[in-house]
Amino acid sequence: MxxxxxxxxxxxxxxxxxxxxxxxxxxxxxxxxxxxxxxxxxxxxxxxxxxxxxxxxxxxxxxxxxxxxxxKEDLALHRLADHEDEASRVVTGRAPQQSPLDALRRHFLAGLRLRDPVTGLSDEPEVLAFHRLIYGTPSLVARLYAYQSRAEESLATALGGDDGARLAAGQIVAVQRILAEANWRRIAAGEHAAVLYPDAVEAAERGFGQLRSGLGAYA
CATH class of the missing domain: 1.10.10.60 (Homeodomain-like)
Structure with a gap:
């Protein structure tokens, strides 16, 4: 059988x-x-x-x-969650002999070149609509600062975790935020990313230059 x-x-x-x-x-x-x-x-x-x-x-x-x-605010800001530890990942993954600040500067400039929405230099309609949603809603702006606070903590840990590292992280995150918001506001006013790009690079170099002069230990 x-x-x-x-x-x-x-x-x-x-x-x-x-x-x-x-x-x-x-x-x-x-x-x-x-x-x-x-x-x-x-x-x-x-x-x-x-x-x-x-x-x-x-x-x-x-x-x-x-x-x-x-x-409810986290539903909208989830797209930004992956960026909370982005700066710390750049610092910990930097090349040998490269300073933390130079690694962050190069990363930001690369983001501008690639039109990364996080840098504010993107005129894609869906990105522009999303930024209008975020910056046009007070409760989302308030929640966004909580995300940025966690980004500071993560970067401070990557820089060493002491008081000096926390001060440096706060300044670096603030400069990146101000640069991105300035780019977004000009894009929102009708400028094209390609036209704005040289000004955005110049502003970034100026911002990181000011950081370099004040954060010698990390530059």
Missing amino acids: SRTPPPPARPVLPADTGSGLRERKKQRTYQAISDAAIALFLEKGFEKVSVAEVAAAAEISKPTLFRYFPA
């Missing part, structure tokens, strides 16, 4: 594959919820959209939404 052949053996996966898949799924869920929220915010205005509307659009419950995003 013939026997039914056994089912094919299941591949043996690495022990951490499950956790890696879960983390990727979690990040995709974060992104999907945030994208649904931002679409609504851009269409109706931040204040006119309820958390319940966002949950419905993302096809999840309100309790589930709050497990991912503790505050």
Whole structure:
């Protein structure tokens, strides 16, 4: 009598594959919820959209939404979350013999050249709309400062973690923020990124030059 052949053996996966898949799924869920929220915010205005509307659009419950995003403002600012430790990553990953400040300067200039939205030098319609949403909503601006505070803490740790490092981190993050906001305001007023680029580079060099003169230990 013939026997039914056994089912094919299941591949043996690495022990951490499950956790890696879960983390990727979690990040995709974060992104999907945030994208649904931002679409609504851009269409109706931040204040006119309820958390319940966002949950419905993302096809999840309100309790589930709050497990991912503790505050409504975080739904919009999630796109900036990856940048909280960007400066610290630049410092810790810099080339040998390169100073922290020079690594950050080069990184910012590269961002200008690539029209990175974080530098404010992007005239892509969707980026401009997102920036108008952020800077045109007081509660989002207030929440944005909390993100920048965490960026300062992360950079201060990368610079050494002492009082001097914290002062330096605060100054560096402030200069980057001021440069980016100045670029965005000129873009929002109708200037094109390509035309503004030389001025943005000059302003960045001036800003980092002022930092260099006052932050000798990190320059």
